[in-house]
Amino acid sequence: MTVKFCWFNLMPWPDLPDDFKTEHRSVWVDIDGSLFDPERANGVYHEYMDQLEFADELGFDGIGVNEHHQNGYGIMPSPNIIAAGLARRTSQAAICVIGNSIALYNPPHRVAEEFAMLDCLSGGRLVAGFPVGTPMDTNFTYGQIPALTREKYYEAHDLIMEAWTNPDVFAFDGKYTQLRYVNCWPKPIQQPHPPIYIPGGGSIETWDFCLENDYNYSYLSFNGYLAGQTLMDGYWNRVGELDKSMTPGRAGFAQIICTAATDAEAEELYSEHMLYFFNRCLHVFPGFADPPGYRTVKTIQAGKLDQFRKENQALFKRLTWKDLVEGGYVIAGSPDTVRERMEDMIKRLRVGTVFCLLHMGNMPDWKTRYSSQLFAEKVMPGLRGIWGDEFADAEDWWCKPMDDRVRPEDTMADARRYPEAPKGPVA
Amino acid sequence: MSATETAPAPAFEEVVITTRRSVTAPVRVYEPAGGASAGAATVLALHGAGGWLPGEPVLDGLAAAGLRVVAPVWPAWSEHTDEDRLSDMQDFALHGWDVATEMGLLRADGAAELHLMGHSMGGMIAAEMAALAPQSVARMALLCPAGMWLDDHPIPDIFAMLPYQLAEVLFADPNVGEEVLTGGADFSDNATLTRFMVARARQQGMAGKILFPIPNRRFSERAYRVTVPTLLVWGRQDRLIPPAYADAWQAALPDATVELVDGAGHMLPYEQSAAVVAAVTSHLTS
Numbered sequence: 001m002t003v004k005f006c007w008f009n010l011m012p013w014p015d016l017p018d019d020f021k022t023e024h025r026s027v028w029v030d031i032d033g034s035l036f037d038p039e040r041a042n043g044v045y046h047e048y049m050d051q052l053e054f055a056d057e058l059g060f061d062g063i064g065v066n067e068h069h070q071n072g073y074g075i076m077p078s079p080n081i082i083a084a085g086l087a088r089r090t091s092q093a094a095i096c097v098i099g100n101s102i103a104l105y106n107p108p109h110r111v112a113e114e115f116a117m118l119d120c121l122s123g124g125r126l127v128a129g130f131p132v133g134t135p136m137d138t139n140f141t142y143g144q145i146p147a148l149t150r151e152k153y154y155e156a157h158d159l160i161m162e163a164w165t166n167p168d169v170f171a172f173d174g175k176y177t178q179l180r181y182v183n184c185w186p187k188p189i190q191q192p193h194p195p196i197y198i199p200g201g202g203s204i205e206t207w208d209f210c211l212e213n214d215y216n217y218s219y220l221s222f223n224g225y226l227a228g229q230t231l232m233d234g235y236w237n238r239v240g241e242l243d244k245s246m247t248p249g250r251a252g253f254a255q256i257i258c259t260a261a262t263d264a265e266a267e268e269l270y271s272e273h274m275l276y277f278f279n280r281c282l283h284v285f286p287g288f289a290d291p292p293g294y295r296t297v298k299t300i301q302a303g304k305l306d307q308f309r310k311e312n313q314a315l316f317k318r319l320t321w322k323d324l325v326e327g328g329y330v331i332a333g334s335p336d337t338v339r340e341r342m343e344d345m346i347k348r349l350r351v352g353t354v355f356c357l358l359h360m361g362n363m364p365d366w367k368t369r370y371s372s373q374l375f376a377e378k379v380m381p382g383l384r385g386i387w388g389d390e391f392a393d394a395e396d397w398w399c400k401p402m403d404d405r406v407r408p409e410d411t412m413a414d415a416r417r418y419p420e421a422p423k424g425p426v427a
Numbered sequence: 428m429s430a431t432e433t434a435p436a437p438a439f440e441e442v443v444i445t446t447r448r449s450v451t452a453p454v455r456v457y458e459p460a461g462g463a464s465a466g467a468a469t470v471l472a473l474h475g476a477g478g479w480l481p482g483e484p485v486l487d488g489l490a491a492a493g494l495r496v497v498a499p500v501w502p503a504w505s506e507h508t509d510e511d512r513l514s515d516m517q518d519f520a521l522h523g524w525d526v527a528t529e530m531g532l533l534r535a536d537g538a539a540e541l542h543l544m545g546h547s548m549g550g551m552i553a554a555e556m557a558a559l560a561p562q563s564v565a566r567m568a569l570l571c572p573a574g575m576w577l578d579d580h581p582i583p584d585i586f587a588m589l590p591y592q593l594a595e596v597l598f599a600d601p602n603v604g605e606e607v608l609t610g611g612a613d614f615s616d617n618a619t620l621t622r623f624m625v626a627r628a629r630q631q632g633m634a635g636k637i638l639f640p641i642p643n644r645r646f647s648e649r650a651y652r653v654t655v656p657t658l659l660v661w662g663r664q665d666r667l668i669p670p671a672y673a674d675a676w677q678a679a680l681p682d683a684t685v686e687l688v689d690g691a692g693h694m695l696p697y698e699q700s701a702a703v704v705a706a707v708t709s710h711l712t713s
Contacts, residue, residue, distance in 0.1 A: 029587075140587060143640040147632035148514065175514075287587040291639070293632020300624050 001249050001352055001396040002384045006062030006096045006127075007055030007372065008254065008355045011048050011082075012073040014362040015040065016280040026285035027072040028136040041075065047365055049082060053089050054369060055358075058376035061398070062094035062127060064355055066199070066220075067101055068134075069141040073281035073361075080114045087122040091407040094399045095122050098199050098218065098355070099129020103149060104142045107177045108156035109184070112163040116188045123405025124189035127398070129197040129218075130157060132206065135294045136284065147293030150205070152176045164193045195397045197252065197353075202231055203299045207238045210250070216353065216397040218252030222282065225255060225345040226328035232349040247394035248346075248387055252353035255345060256360055258332035259374040266332040269367055271321040274330055277361030278319055335378035342379060346386055352396060438487045439498070443507075446525035450502050450509040454530060455479065457486050457496035468565070469495045469532055470542040470711065473523065473549030476585075476634040477694075478504040480607070485696045488704030494542075494711065499526045501549075503633035510633045516644040519637055520555035524563075539565045539655070542711045546570040546696055547668070548634055551646065557657075558649040567657045568707045571668050571693055572676065576643040580671045586631065586639055599664035599692040607697055650679035657683040658710035660703055662691030684710075 016027070016035065024032055052063045065082045068074030076082060083097050095118060100111045111130075119126040132153050138144045144152065155174045162170065163184040172179045188194055196215040200206040210217040217235055221228050232251065239246060258274070260266035324330040331341045346354065358375060359368040439455040446452075459467040470489060479486075479500060486496045502522070503510035513522055527533055532541050542565050545553030550572025557564045576582065583596050590608075598604030612619055637644055657680050661673040670687060677683045686706045691699040 139640070145639045146586070146635050148636065285587070287589050287592075291586045291635070292628045292630070293635050293639075295628060297625050297628060300628055301621060303621070 001247065001387055001391045001394050003248070003346060003351075003386055004061040004094075004353045004396070004398055005380050005383075006064045006094070006353060006355050007052065007058075007060040008064035008066075008096075008098075008357055009048050009052055009359050010066065010068075010074050010357070011045075011076045012277070012281050012361055013075055014044060016072055016276070016362075020280045021283045024283070026288060027281055027283045028068075029070050029140045029285070029288050031070060031072045035072070036075075044075070045082075048359070049085055051359060051365065051368055051372070052082075052086055055372060055376075056086075056090035056093040058372060059380070060093055060356070060376060062096040062353075063090065064096035064098055066098050066129070067131070067137070069137045071136070073277070080118060083118050083126075084121065087118055087125070089408050089412075091123075091405070091409060093125070094127050094401075095125045096127040096197070096355075097129055098127070098197055098220070099131050101133035101137060101142075102130050102156040102160060103144060103153040103176075104133065104138060105156070107179060108159050109163055109177075109179060109182060111156075112160040112184045113186070115160075115194065116164070116184060116186045119188035119190055119194055120186050122401070124194075124401040125399050125405075126188070126190065126194040127197055128194040129199055130160075130215075131199045132203070134201065135291050136288045139291050139294060140288050145293070146291040149294060150296070154209075161193065164188060189402060190400055195399055197397070199252075203295065204234070204238075204302055205296055205298065207235050208242070211239060211242050211244050214244075214250075214395075216250060216252055218254070218353065218355065219349075220254045220355065222254075222256065222278075222329065224324075224328035224330065225253065225349055228253060229348050232351075236350055245394060246350070247391045247396075248350050248352035249391070249395055249397040251349065251351045252355060253345070253349050253351045254355035254357060255342075256330045256357040257338060257342070257371070257375060258330055258358075259335060259338050259371045259379060260332075261334060261374075263333035263337055266334070266337075267321050267325075270330075270332060270363070270371070273361040273363040273367070274321065274324055274332075275319075275361075278324070278329070281361055335374055338375065339379045339382050342383055343386060346383065352387070353398075438482075438490065439496075444526070444529045446522065446529050448512055448522065448525055450512050450522060450525070451507045452502050452509070452526075453500045453505050453507075454526065455483075455486070455496075455498040455500070456530075457490035457498065459493045459495050460491045461493075467493060467495045468540065468542060468711065469497060470544050470568075471523070471527055471532060471553075472496050472498040473543075473545035473552050474498070474501060474504070475545075475547030475549050476631060476638070477608075478630060480610075480697070483696075484700035485703050485707070488700060489544075489708060489711075492704065492708040492712070494708070497527075497530050497532060499523075499530075501633070503629040508629075510629065513633075514636060516555060516637050516646075519552050520559050523552055523556045524560060527563075533563060537562065539563055542566050542568070544568040544570070544707060544711075545572060547573050547693065548638060550574070551637065551642070551644075554646055554653060555644075555649070557655055558646065558652045561652050561654050564655045566711050567653070567655050568660065568710055569657060569676070570660045570696055570703065571662060571665055571672075572659075573638060573642040573668060574644065574646045575672055575675050575679070576641050577671060577675055580669050582642060582668055583666070584640075585667070586635060596666050597693045599662060599690055599698055603698070604692075604694065607694065647675075647679045651681065654681050656710070658706065659683055659685045660695065660706050661685065661687050662693060662695040662698065663687050663689050664691060665693045665695070667693040
């Protein structure tokens, strides 16, 4: 298997004010509505989608989007809308929707339908993510009862998977969803279903769920790879305990990356934008981070790190560029520096997929493109083969597109073609 | 004198029961003053989301006034972990009746002899129990019950509150509240903190099944069935469920009276226990 690199955009709002942290309670859930400017958003959405298309152009294996609600660092409540736009204007990269919070769709069968549409539209390029969802999104914004969230999530999962794999019309008698006629129409190109990614923040139940179903487990954290190692070690221990293959394709990790000509240039170009992200975008009211019942007793007792814990919030307050880089929150520097640290990260965490956060905070377009191009041309090629031949035959948890799929570069001009007069007599 | 010499004997006996639904949980039984009396009326008392404290002045007071008090510990508020068997409002209300059955509180001839009392979440459950089986309830006392929502008086979201914010909302005097809430626990100790976090996850997670995100499971549509004489006791300084809700409950229930208590917030049973005992005793024994 080769390591897969997915260019990921959280789609942050770029204009949070300087005094955001002192004058506002939270970037998430009850963020001040007056900070959003819809006309400004017109340009912001297009800029972010252009960047995702540029990542396809640069040869990234995937381009990624995710779902957040009422969130100042993620203006993408419907990632499927963005993914649909990308499916029409890209032709190579996997469309990684990481993902749809399946318990929030009513009925969750909607996800089976929309993901099937995206898979058809993209020619089988969909990578399908099923997050349980953060408490901010799931409980406080979408009103799900914390103690029942996980049960509802598993039920939604069972419904979607059966909708994709059962060729017959069937009845689904769930506790949360009852449907007399389930008949997913359209169906996904990838059979029996697109690769499933489960993004996790550290609930240990999620590991067993991924392993029982052979789904990819991706740890999405902003704390970087050094902090993430404890958790990923726990995951791999569990893989061993359950006697599953140790192929790195089972795991993914999100990493903030800043590439420049030199280490000094990286600091000069990107420092302010990283601090914008850590100081403003991660300013979440701690009361929203852990509603009782959301985390299971098992997870609390295991003492797993939670990326939104109060002490971590306090930690961010004191961070400088040096702390961010040395602590592994951000991998930054010249292509050589970045390659060296990325190799360390990929090997330490044993991952097959890297979600590359190359746009962060309020980074302007040119810097995003500059960092991304350097990474794609001078870093990525040297990392793809890290796992050598050891897992050559291993399942890589990646999409399997059609060879003869419709490609937008061939059809875009044709789409606007005027009708030609029919030859011969019209009936 | 040392504390051990002055500590009174426990005011209650605790029995552990298993209901027909296979939910195991402890039940406190407070016998009326002067020993068990066959003629004493029984009150089934349901606690709020904070659970029973080691000492419950209102339950003590009712027993001293001659009532027998049966006070179940709700699933998740004890070490028995059967709370997953209860998911929604109907499960909660039926569990209340299952406890009453298991404790032998229902008369074979169906006559209404049992009184219900509940505080906050417990009041919400008691009211639902009365709506399900009004014929089995003699009288009812609700202490600032949850269960309704008024757009003009939004209830603060306790599920998004940090521990230090709770006393201000729950008590008329936050300084008193701070002491009651922490119970002197040392949270700098990791094991204590983990125990606290686990208890919080189980108990408030369970409460969330009927209180999150809006503490309204449409009781008002069933309130017409609650024909039993009901006393609503409310703290005038209740900042969680303000006294405007007392009016709404009174309007919704066919036979309800309201008693407002000064110097009490939402934790009224702990803040003005004597006044609560007097009002409830008077209502249940009239």
